[in-house]
Amino acid sequence: MIRFDNVVKRFGDNTVLDGFTCRMAPGEFVTLIGPSGSGKTTILRLVMTLERVTDGLIEIDGSPLSHMHRGGKLVPADEKHLAGVRTRIGMVFQQFNLFPNMTVLRNITEAPVRVLGLTPAEADERARDLLDLVGLADKADEHPSRLSGGQQQRVAIARALAMRPDVLLLDEVTSALDPELVAGVLGLLGHIADTTDITFLCVTHEMGFARDVSDRVLMFDHGRVIEDAPPERLFTDPREERTREFLQAVVGRT
Numbered sequence: 001m002i003r004f005d006n007v008v009k010r011f012g013d014n015t016v017l018d019g020f021t022c023r024m025a026p027g028e029f030v031t032l033i034g035p036s037g038s039g040k041t042t043i044l045r046l047v048m049t050l051e052r053v054t055d056g057l058i059e060i061d062g063s064p065l066s067h068m069h070r071g072g073k074l075v076p077a078d079e080k081h082l083a084g085v086r087t088r089i090g091m092v093f094q095q096f097n098l099f100p101n102m103t104v105l106r107n108i109t110e111a112p113v114r115v116l117g118l119t120p121a122e123a124d125e126r127a128r129d130l131l132d133l134v135g136l137a138d139k140a141d142e143h144p145s146r147l148s149g150g151q152q153q154r155v156a157i158a159r160a161l162a163m164r165p166d167v168l169l170l171d172e173v174t175s176a177l178d179p180e181l182v183a184g185v186l187g188l189l190g191h192i193a194d195t196t197d198i199t200f201l202c203v204t205h206e207m208g209f210a211r212d213v214s215d216r217v218l219m220f221d222h223g224r225v226i227e228d229a230p231p232e233r234l235f236t237d238p239r240e241e242r243t244r245e246f247l248q249a250v251v252g253r254t
């Protein structure tokens with residue numbers, strides 16, 4: 001369970017998030033939509049602890065992300081605490097960010113060995129199972145540059161899953177892909193979402209994907225959630241004029 005409690009984020013006098021409150025259950029797939037600059041990526045960066053909240057609290061399973069308990073008080077978290085928190089959160093980016101000098105297999109085993117302390121044999125077994133899942137069992141010994149964008153993104157997904165995260169953040173995961181590769185990556189993510197207890201938090205401009213895969217869609221505008229609804233409702237019967245305008249601009253529907 002992720003809990004956002006009245007989260008405020010300011011950069012200087014720019015209030016990017018203005019009191020974001022939300023609970024996301026295990027296994028839930030939540031997609032954030034909204035105009036450019038409305039604060040969606042900032043939420044992912046806060047969960048990833050790359051940014052700190054200005055005010056409010058984010059918790060995963062009752063443990064605060066950017067703060068920790070010390071001497072009966074809640075104080076800002078130190079690097080050690082943040083490093084522990086980050087092991088529970090996976091992220092897949094627009095740019096795949098694979099290590100170019102490592103094989104596909106090593107890309108996937110590196111963090112489980114280094115961070116979780118798995119033996120190389122355990123990590124290899126986990127990685128090979130994941131390569132099966134993402135349809136790249138035959139690419140284990142290749143280097144990323146030999147793979148297509150879609151294949152690289154599948155490796156990035158396998159690498160994130162290898163850490164067995166509680167939360168998986170997806171930031172425009174198909175933006176850098178050729179159009180014919182998009183459906184395969186999105187289909188894979190939909191399958192993983194359906195078959196695991198991971199909480200997905202997704203920022204996308206792919207409204208078709210948001211509609212097919214999400215349990216909930218949150219519409220952001222100026223740092224606030226103006227609608228929070230299942231996709232079948234939000235995309236067909238938006239309650240807010242601003243949502244209607246946004247969807248018309250993005251997909252020409254409603």
Ligand SMILES: Nc1ncnc2c1ncn2[C@@H]1O[C@H](COP(=O)(O)OP(=O)(O)OP(=O)(O)O)[C@@H](O)[C@H]1O
Binds near residue numbers: 040
């Ligand atoms: N590190 C930063 N320093 C200053 N301002 C920032 C920083 N990061 C984000 N912002 C500002 O926060 C606002 C929200 O940015 P954010 O990236 O969260 O929007 P977004 O909804 O994800 O937009 P997009 O759809 O274009 O990715 C923008 O005005 C942006 O300029």
